[in-house]
Each structure stands twice: as structure tokens, then as C-alpha cells.
Amino acid sequence: MTTTVHRFRNLPAHGVGAALALALVACGGGGNPLGNPSVVENPPPETSGQKLSFAYFQKCINPIFLAQLQININGVISTNTCAASGCHDTVSGTGGAFRVVPGAQPVDLADAGNTPESIRETDMYKNFYSSAGEVFLSSPTQSRLIAKPMLLNVLHGGGLIFEDAEDPNVKLIQYWITHPMPQGQDEFSTASDTMFTPADPETGECNVE
Numbered sequence: 001m002t003t004t005v006h007r008f009r010n011l012p013a014h015g016v017g018a019a020l021a022l023a024l025v026a027c028g029g030g031g032n033p034l035g036n037p038s039v040v041e042n043p044p045p046e047t048s049g050q051k052l053s054f055a056y057f058q059k060c061i062n063p064i065f066l067a068q069l070q071i072n073i074n075g076v077i078s079t080n081t082c083a084a085s086g087c088h089d090t091v092s093g094t095g096g097a098f099r100v101v102p103g104a105q106p107v108d109l110a111d112a113g114n115t116p117e118s119i120r121e122t123d124m125y126k127n128f129y130s131s132a133g134e135v136f137l138s139s140p141t142q143s144r145l146i147a148k149p150m151l152l153n154v155l156h157g158g159g160l161i162f163e164d165a166e167d168p169n170v171k172l173i174q175y176w177i178t179h180p181m182p183q184g185q186d187e188f189s190t191a192s193d194t195m196f197t198p199a200d201p202e203t204g205e206c207n208v209e
Contacts, residue, residue: 050137050180053192054119055109057128060206061176064169065100065127073159080158087158090126095157098144099130109188109201116188128187140177146170171208 065082083100085092090099104123107114119125134144141147147154149161150170162170181189196204 050183051185051187051189052128052132052135052137052176052180053189053195054125054128054187055192055201056176056179056195056206057131058106058109058124059196059201060172061131062100062104062124062127064172066102067169069161069169071159071161082158082161097130098134100127116186119188135177137177137180140174141165143173143177145173145177168208172206175206175208 065088068079068081071078071080080087081102082088082095083093083102087093088095088098088100090101093099101123104127107119107122107124109119131145136143141152144154146152146162148156149158150164151160165171165174175195179192179195181187182191185191193199193201193204195207197207198204
């Protein structure tokens with residue numbers, strides 16, 4: 001398998017600088033975010049077809065996008081949320097394809113009236129779907145949900161959010177990515193119950209290991 005490498009050396013310097021400056025101002029900063037490398041390696045393509053857990057996302061991952069997180073851009077420290085205007089807000093965000101509906105309401109998964117079809121129409125599911133699009137099951141650390149906020153060989157206009165893999169939020173995201181639903185089962189599979197302690201999405205705590 002060949003890994004694709006994108007190089008930006010042929011782009012006009014003023015064009016790259018302007019694009020970075022615009023993205024950083026939108027998310028609360030300016031300048032090159034910690035001098036990221038200009039060579040980005042793509043993770044291998046997905047082959048499993050497995051689904052990520054909606055229940056774990058709703059309880060354990062979506063709150064990360066709404067939390068006030070520390071941002072480090074060239075040593076300048078501030079706080080903001082991923083769902084902020086100018087970042088990944090679905091209406092006014094400038095943060096690429098990853099979008100968050102800040103006011104998405106939790107879905108009662110114990111309510112039999114909430115069918116898979118109806119859940120897929122909710123704002124929470126929009127957040128889930130957008131987040132899943134930033135994930136590579138075959139390469140968790142290269143998933144953009146982790147690689148971008150950690151500046152792992154990829155540019156992130158919002159700067160450094162997670163210092164290292166020991167960040168509690170990184171552990172939650174990694175656990176979500178590395179515990180997909182069994183082959184052939186959808187994102188609402190009750191197999192996700194084991195991702196909580198006790199094994200109940202309503203009352204359990206989010207597992208990270």
C-alpha cells in the first residue's frame with residue numbers, strides 16, 4: 001500500500017500565508033500555528049465498514065466540542081470551544097468540513113419512539129455524522145479529530161488544543177475510534193453498552209480503556 005503525500009511547495013507563499021492568517025484570526029489567533037511541517041501523510045483507506053457508536057458519541061464525545069478548551073497559538077494562550085463561531089460552528093464556522101451544531105439536544109435512546117430513522121434527522125446525529133467523517137478506524141492517531149488539535153503533522157488554524165495523548169479528551173476520542181460496533185451492526189447497536197461502566201449509556205461513566 002502506498003501512502004499519499006501532499007506537498008505545498010508549488011503554492012505561492014503569499015497565498016498560503018493569507019489562507020493561514022484568515023483561518024487563525026477566525027479561531028482566535030494569528031501566524032503559523034507552531035510551525036507545522038508542510039508535508040502531510042494520509043492514513044490508509046478504510047476497509048472494515050464498521051460503524052462508530054452513537055451512544056458513546058452523544059454522551060462522551062459531543063461535550064468535548066462544547067467545552068471551553070485551552071488554545072496555544074505560538075505560545076499565546078486563550079480559551080474557546082470547537083463549536084464557536086469562526087471555528088466549527090455549523091452556521092458561521094470556517095473550520096473546513098467538520099461542523100458542530102452547538103445547540104444539539106441529546107436523544108433519549110431508551111425511548112422506543114426514537115427510531116434509527118428519526119434519530120438520523122436530529123442535530124445530534126448531524127454532529128455524530130460530521131465527526132465520524134474525521135475518523136480513520138485503521139489509524140486512530142491520524143484521524144483528524146486527534147491529529148489536528150494535537151498538530152500531528154497537519155495544520156490546524158485553531159492551534160494546539162491537546163498537549164499530548166494523555167489529555168483526557170484525547171483518551172475519550174481514541175476509545176471511541178478503537179471500539180467500533182461489530183461488523184454488520186449499525187451505530188445504534190447495544191454492543192456499545194460495554195463502553196460504559198456500569199454497562200448502561202444512561203447511567204454509566206465513559207470508559208477510556
